[in-house]
Amino acid sequence: MDMRKNLGSTAMETFTGNKGLRIEEPLIFEIGDLETTGVDFEGVGAGASRLGSLERRETIGLPGLSEPETVRHYVRLSRKNYSIDSGIFPLGSCTMKHNPRLNEKMARLPGFADIHPLQPQSTVQGALDLIDTLAHWLVELTGMASVAMSPKAGAHGELCGMVAIRAAHEASGEWATRRAVLVPDSAHGTNPATAALLGFEVRAIKAEADGTVGLDAVRAALGPDVAAMMLTNPNTCGLFEPQIVTIADALHGAGAYLYCDGANFNAIAGLVRPGDLGVDAMHINLHKTFSTPHGGGGPGAGPVVFSQALTRFAPLPRIERNADGFHIVEHSGDGDRLTAFHGQMGMFVRALTYMMSHGADGVAQASRDAVLNANYVRARLKDVMSQPFPDRPCMHEALFDDAFLKDTGVTTLDFAKAMIDEGFHPMTVYFPLVAHGAMLIEPTESESKQSLDQFIDAMRFLAEEAIRGNVERFKSAPNFAPRRRLDETRAARTPVLRYPAPLKAIAAE
Amino acid sequence: MDMRKNLGSTAMETFTGNKGLRIEEPLIFEIGDLETTGVDFEGVGAGASRLGSLERRETIGLPGLSEPETVRHYVRLSRKNYSIDSGIFPLGSCTMKHNPRLNEKMARLPGFADIHPLQPQSTVQGALDLIDTLAHWLVELTGMASVAMSPKAGAHGELCGMVAIRAAHEASGEWATRRAVLVPDSAHGTNPATAALLGFEVRAIKAEADGTVGLDAVRAALGPDVAAMMLTNPNTCGLFEPQIVTIADALHGAGAYLYCDGANFNAIAGLVRPGDLGVDAMHINLHKTFSTPHGGGGPGAGPVVFSQALTRFAPLPRIERNADGFHIVEHSGDGDRLTAFHGQMGMFVRALTYMMSHGADGVAQASRDAVLNANYVRARLKDVMSQPFPDRPCMHEALFDDAFLKDTGVTTLDFAKAMIDEGFHPMTVYFPLVAHGAMLIEPTESESKQSLDQFIDAMRFLAEEAIRGNVERFKSAPNFAPRRRLDETRAARTPVLRYPAPLKAIAAE
Amino acid sequence: MRYLPHTPSERAEMLALIGAASVDDFFADVPQNKRLRELPPLPLAQSEMAVERALGRMAARNMAAGSVPFFVGCGAYRHHVPASVDHLIQRSEFMTSYTPYQPEIAQGTLQYLFEFQTQVALLTGMEIANASMYDGSTGAAEAVLMAHRITKRGKAVVSGGLHPHYRDVIKTISHYSSNDAALLDVGADEMPAIDSETSCVVVQNPDVFGAVRDLAPLARHAHENGALLIVVVTEAISFGALKSPGSMGADIVVAEGQSIGNALNFGGPYLGLFATREKYLRQMPGRICGQTVDENGKRGFVLTLSAREQHIRRDKATSNICTNSGLCALAFTIHMTLLGEAGLKRMAQLNHSRACQLADALEQLPGVKLVTPRFFNEFTIETPQPGAAVIDALAAKGVLGGVPASRLFPERSELANRIIVAATETVTTDDIAAYARALKEVV
Amino acid sequence: MRYLPHTPSERAEMLALIGAASVDDFFADVPQNKRLRELPPLPLAQSEMAVERALGRMAARNMAAGSVPFFVGCGAYRHHVPASVDHLIQRSEFMTSYTPYQPEIAQGTLQYLFEFQTQVALLTGMEIANASMYDGSTGAAEAVLMAHRITKRGKAVVSGGLHPHYRDVIKTISHYSSNDAALLDVGADEMPAIDSETSCVVVQNPDVFGAVRDLAPLARHAHENGALLIVVVTEAISFGALKSPGSMGADIVVAEGQSIGNALNFGGPYLGLFATREKYLRQMPGRICGQTVDENGKRGFVLTLSAREQHIRRDKATSNICTNSGLCALAFTIHMTLLGEAGLKRMAQLNHSRACQLADALEQLPGVKLVTPRFFNEFTIETPQPGAAVIDALAAKGVLGGVPASRLFPERSELANRIIVAATETVTTDDIAAYARALKEVV
Numbered sequence A, B: 001m002d003m004r005k006n007l008g009s010t011a012m013e014t015f016t017g018n019k020g021l022r023i024e025e026p027l028i029f030e031i032g033d034l035e036t037t038g039v040d041f042e043g044v045g046a047g048a049s050r051l052g053s054l055e056r057r058e059t060i061g062l063p064g065l066s067e068p069e070t071v072r073h074y075v076r077l078s079r080k081n082y083s084i085d086s087g088i089f090p091l092g093s094c095t096m097k098h099n100p101r102l103n104e105k106m107a108r109l110p111g112f113a114d115i116h117p118l119q120p121q122s123t124v125q126g127a128l129d130l131i132d133t134l135a136h137w138l139v140e141l142t143g144m145a146s147v148a149m150s151p152k153a154g155a156h157g158e159l160c161g162m163v164a165i166r167a168a169h170e171a172s173g174e175w176a177t178r179r180a181v182l183v184p185d186s187a188h189g190t191n192p193a194t195a196a197l198l199g200f201e202v203r204a205i206k207a208e209a210d211g212t213v214g215l216d217a218v219r220a221a222l223g224p225d226v227a228a229m230m231l232t233n234p235n236t237c238g239l240f241e242p243q244i245v246t247i248a249d250a251l252h253g254a255g256a257y258l259y260c261d262g263a264n265f266n267a268i269a270g271l272v273r274p275g276d277l278g279v280d281a282m283h284i285n286l287h288k289t290f291s292t293p294h295g296g297g298g299p300g301a302g303p304v305v306f307s308q309a310l311t312r313f314a315p316l317p318r319i320e321r322n323a324d325g326f327h328i329v330e331h332s333g334d335g336d337r338l339t340a341f342h343g344q345m346g347m348f349v350r351a352l353t354y355m356m357s358h359g360a361d362g363v364a365q366a367s368r369d370a371v372l373n374a375n376y377v378r379a380r381l382k383d384v385m386s387q388p389f390p391d392r393p394c395m396h397e398a399l400f401d402d403a404f405l406k407d408t409g410v411t412t413l414d415f416a417k418a419m420i421d422e423g424f425h426p427m428t429v430y431f432p433l434v435a436h437g438a439m440l441i442e443p444t445e446s447e448s449k450q451s452l453d454q455f456i457d458a459m460r461f462l463a464e465e466a467i468r469g470n471v472e473r474f475k476s477a478p479n480f481a482p483r484r485r486l487d488e489t490r491a492a493r494t495p496v497l498r499y500p501a502p503l504k505a506i507a508a509e
Numbered sequence C, D: 001m002r003y004l005p006h007t008p009s010e011r012a013e014m015l016a017l018i019g020a021a022s023v024d025d026f027f028a029d030v031p032q033n034k035r036l037r038e039l040p041p042l043p044l045a046q047s048e049m050a051v052e053r054a055l056g057r058m059a060a061r062n063m064a065a066g067s068v069p070f071f072v073g074c075g076a077y078r079h080h081v082p083a084s085v086d087h088l089i090q091r092s093e094f095m096t097s098y099t100p101y102q103p104e105i106a107q108g109t110l111q112y113l114f115e116f117q118t119q120v121a122l123l124t125g126m127e128i129a130n131a132s133m134y135d136g137s138t139g140a141a142e143a144v145l146m147a148h149r150i151t152k153r154g155k156a157v158v159s160g161g162l163h164p165h166y167r168d169v170i171k172t173i174s175h176y177s178s179n180d181a182a183l184l185d186v187g188a189d190e191m192p193a194i195d196s197e198t199s200c201v202v203v204q205n206p207d208v209f210g211a212v213r214d215l216a217p218l219a220r221h222a223h224e225n226g227a228l229l230i231v232v233v234t235e236a237i238s239f240g241a242l243k244s245p246g247s248m249g250a251d252i253v254v255a256e257g258q259s260i261g262n263a264l265n266f267g268g269p270y271l272g273l274f275a276t277r278e279k280y281l282r283q284m285p286g287r288i289c290g291q292t293v294d295e296n297g298k299r300g301f302v303l304t305l306s307a308r309e310q311h312i313r314r315d316k317a318t319s320n321i322c323t324n325s326g327l328c329a330l331a332f333t334i335h336m337t338l339l340g341e342a343g344l345k346r347m348a349q350l351n352h353s354r355a356c357q358l359a360d361a362l363e364q365l366p367g368v369k370l371v372t373p374r375f376f377n378e379f380t381i382e383t384p385q386p387g388a389a390v391i392d393a394l395a396a397k398g399v400l401g402g403v404p405a406s407r408l409f410p411e412r413s414e415l416a417n418r419i420i421v422a423a424t425e426t427v428t429t430d431d432i433a434a435y436a437r438a439l440k441e442v443v
């Protein structure tokens, strides 16, 4: 690499392209080679091989780095990321709350991390107890009849819940005629995607002017062909669905089920039980409400709680307890299965640690604080920003739209990028679709008042700047991030999805 | 805090003062309060107190933060630091090599981290075995007779070694007349400081023109009043002292001892044994040669190896082995003691892990690579920078001076600060004192050729820039670090060494 | 509560500013009778110390793999993961960040995903890979759906050597996702009949019994009949020793990536690897990271081709997946980078030779028969007694000796006396001796 | 070797560029006969797995405090340290950086040092503090030397309640550092004679037997006679419960900070806290961090007043200390920040009440006598048998019951039957019952 190319005309350019602690980092394919390794092994003798002609003989092309180089490479990469630990991460719907380190420590106890899903059940009684205890918490907090623990994330939980609903209709012989699923247009994309994947027909329900789902709209769409409704509550506008109980009644009256997207359960945990609202199935994103880390995109966990009516349609495996301990039921007639093993044990340990730490009281207080924080953000921003649904109190997130940016030339995206320059992760943008240029702010309970005030003050400043016509700050943003704005169109038009050159060629260069 | 003050006239200033991922962070005293805590306790009842009038009743003024705030505060602070994991850290004499994570993991095993120095010795046999095993490695690698494990760092090891030397002279009745210690002027400050602390008189020895200590200079200073010489080998100019064996002979012939500062043992470990060179005592900085992390300034560990002659003057405690296991000898007549317990166990575990990982072969190879890397840096920089001692091959570090900057207006310090902008930690500057405007570069064996080349290319570029007269780049540096150049004079003239306002007053503000 | 920053007075201040009397005001939309009047009947908050003790006690009731001679596999493998891997994935910036929706401040995540995708493509011998699925089994089901979309056919043929849990996941998803979907089971070594409705053949290699085979003839057979070949791999270390699925003609490769970088974790979280041919790119499920440039022309990475995904395409998406296995993918990438080509091959070789040693030792015991002569690091033996009883007896002696085939195939009585046994680089000569000794006593 | 990045060909390339035939060329200055011809007789390189196994075996041969009822103190205390502390100190940027010589890229370290110094000053009730010493005992010796410098006197009076290891360190350093230094031992409760050669009185509170006392009279006595009062504290949690040394008149406070943020670690690394009055600033040993501004006027921190230190002043320095206990100080600061005023006071209260409970329980046993009625979290009991035998018998029953006084004072036979017992917040009611039960069986 010739680093002179980093030198522009100004004195402020550096030779390396680095800027102090902001260090440029190549790909492993540009620094590794085929010989180097950061892992030593003893006793790799010649040894007889039983593989014969099936042995892989060609060069794979995988770069290796020594341990010091590897550590440095990934530490450097990490420093290009924003995280909860860097500051407020107000992505609406994503619930970026504090991830306690105790949870990480517990998940790494050999008694949890170093046990195999298929070792004799007598040797994993503590693990089964843990899953059972967590299940008990989930059932109690939701007021439901049972829980399926295996789903791997929220969307997988939706799959689990909707599979049960379809199975129930199949069992009652109505599946042939009940294929419609009502989905409000504010729903998360996973809702319609899940329904469609399972052969349901998605029937969209328009939101009322106040951002909630109206009973009339549901009634109008209801019929003998409706299998279920997928409702998010609190919904993706951050509002508690005021009609949820009557909607549930209407659905049940019409022979349909109510699936609740529980991504926003963190607003009501410990305060309101979905089971009391008429919900038949709901997934719980442990990585949202119960704080297992998001990990830059996963892993999560999405256990699904069920009403009595759907319990018997839950997939395998399930854990049962009898006189001589816990048992995993892995086979049972034609039982459905959604994943190879018993679910996200590593996440279960973290979630239970979180719950036991908070206790019932702490869980309720966390919900209250989350709601308080969102309302505080909303109250302090409402005069400079615009709200699509200003009439109802919000729950754990505050939704704004881009009306306040009208005629400024600044878009929601520009606004978000300017927030990056100010040291914040932007809120969720352009979701939900029911708000124009949506900005969905979820502060979570983890933010202190001081942190919220700094965030709010900066947001107010930016809103005022936009209205003052200081557009450059927005259009050029981000100016201070590791990268300026990235060309997403180019990425999609001419996809480069892997390092192209085979490693040998590089070595020869 | 009013953040508007962050806004200068240019559009590039931000409201918060943050710049993307570079986030400003206040002091805990500015964000914490007296009530908040990030640690919960059960069962703190009223309970009877036996303290009576001795109870602390006043407000201490300590700020507390919840756990999320604490984590964020310290993560943010961490991001203002450079580290080995960020890039090359070529501080000469400091040996900033890779810190393997296995060492950290081993040091945290409850069997090592969670044992008490005063619990029954029968319950810590594994720990004593570990110390004994490490001692064996140190004795074998140095070719000495014994080792005292308790010293807490290099300077503490110097104290230990020089105490033994003084004790030996006291025992032979010569202390009254033998008080001089010869110390070359290239020595690290701890050498004269240690000697002086122990009542020795420091007699400086001037280096030869080639940067080494000459036999004649030593002979000239030697006499019946000389207790010892403190010699660093390889020395702080990065040179192996070619006369060390004859110097040792001369000292011994004159009734004096040779103390070797072993800070640079990493150049010769596995290749040359100080015991074979005539050394009587030498400390080993486990945090340098054996890679226990420097931790932003400690803790380290400085075991001292002794020749047969000095062995009986080693301080307590010592570990002995007999038929029924290991014993710690904690009391023995009037034995000296330098610290409360048995030394830096946490560092011992790390160092032994490092040694066992490398093995004798790996330790030797690491020394060779360290020396190779330093010579490579030197060879590739010698035409654009200047060397005070160009004649001998260097060992593990390459010394330059500021002659090449003459008349450029750029100082060694300016040069160092410009390196920061390029994404590097500077080398050691202005040490050793025998080189004018010294720049002491120690790459260590952990750097890949690619990393060295990038560093060297940037150094060459900067050297050329200085000579080209592009001085602004240096004078204004660092431009891209979390802070511009800091006013050290002000810090020393009007010392502010703690947060001044009591916390109550802040809360009331 | 240590995780909640507000003091009571701050809460009061905030309520005052909002103009609310209490937090209850915000719950006005919740019907009065649906608000809990009391806390749910669950324990109250506990200190860190108390929680740590309680969980420590639960953990102590499990037999950790590392504490005994350990030979359990069948889709999850115990390997040594270097300490630096776990340290690095716990960096706040990796662990506590979200899916990289704002690429300018998520280049760390995006760059490792790009590295990951490339590594997966190289290992599987395919052209492209996505940024991960939940695990191997859900990936396998997604692969079948993808084959249906590509071929516009609705039937999958599943080889008998496929892990039965994988088969059940495929069966469940196939059943519900498409009304005319059908699943045809064929024997492990059978060349299946492929009709005009068959979209794909799903085969596992090494199969669930540990047997390895050449898939080229099967690939040819599938392709000649207009079907795709989906290859499932549950032991990713085998990529270092066995001909790549790509080189044998696979169209989609799905693998469980746990073996590289990730702990056993009692079954999750794991890591689905998903690779295919470039021509099928737009039918691929899941997130994909792509290279681009920023406004200054500097290389950078973004999530791309999201027109396939649920958040853009909603009910027309290729999959409903959203959260995937990001951090497990990071662990994989770091471990894979540490290994490199040389290390992976050495590790694979060591796995194979340990397994050969073990097979040799067990085969010598009277009554024990090796059923799968050609294997990588896992094989099947037959014992005189039911496998489940043998495994329980071994466990009582402190040896975790494998998986009785009856646990996976309770309905197939012909497998009742079989045990599937795995040996990785973590197995020592002493472990092998201990197994042989214990088994001798048991059979 | 996994830690060494060079390939053989890179080494060759580098040698070629340098113009050297081999690395041996660089060792030309080492006399031929002094170069090792063979590797030292030590084991060869081992894999991470092998090293982990070997060290794991060693660790398993120790009785971890957390695995048994545990009551050992005397200068090192087992407290619960929140998991976040250990996570944070392992951040690369903290753990793998050096002493902050380049402040512009070390503000993270410098700012926490400033926070640390302030916390230490507040806890001890003093005006200023340094950036740490190796541990409490070396800090105590430095304090005596500092008192000598300030008063220009050379004799230290040491109270009998001082930890004997601390006393021995002071004695050793005093003996060697100054030719006319002398050490006078006085009983714990004695008001010592202070002559014109006495620079300081060193007293520990709570003392090594756990007893607490009011130091104000002693301070007055010392000051009236021109000597300084040095207060040693080995249990930092006591700062949350006991009148501060500063408020009782201390001139220098030295403490072992291990209790806050740091594990037992078999005795090290630990953390020396060192605080004094502002007027003695320039005689203080060790590093000091100070506040300043950068060129843009922004607040920042630097190491300052280094004219006291060895790297500037060489043989005129106040101390030879260089590397100190940086990362332990960080652990302390983080734990202290998590606790805050409220948490520390609660923790101290809990320690005290656990110790009271334990004392009550033990005192009731026939033959057991409480010797120190006024204590914080540690006290001394007398048993009918020699303390050492009692402790060994308890250990055999799986209870680590404290330190026999004879281990610290082998020469004082009047203490032979005494045991020093500590109880912290980690002690449960069950632990206390277990101790009482076991002790009853033993005495």
Ligand SMILES: Cc1ncc(COP(=O)(O)O)c(C=O)c1O
Pocket (backbone or CB within 6 Å): A093, A094, A153, A154, A155, A156, A188, A190, A232, A236, A261, A263, A264, A285, A300, A301, A302, C321, C322, C323
């Ligand atoms: C409202 C809503 N529903 C469903 C999901 C999907 O959950 P997951 O990402 O865990 O699959 C999300 C999260 O992204 C969400 O916000």
Ligand SMILES: Cc1ncc(COP(=O)(O)O)c(C=O)c1O
Pocket (backbone or CB within 6 Å): B093, B094, B153, B154, B155, B156, B188, B190, B232, B236, B261, B263, B264, B285, B300, B302, D321, D322, D323
């Ligand atoms: C040459 C030399 N001697 C002695 C020391 C002192 O060692 P320590 O910092 O471990 O006390 C150092 C390190 O700073 C050094 O470089």
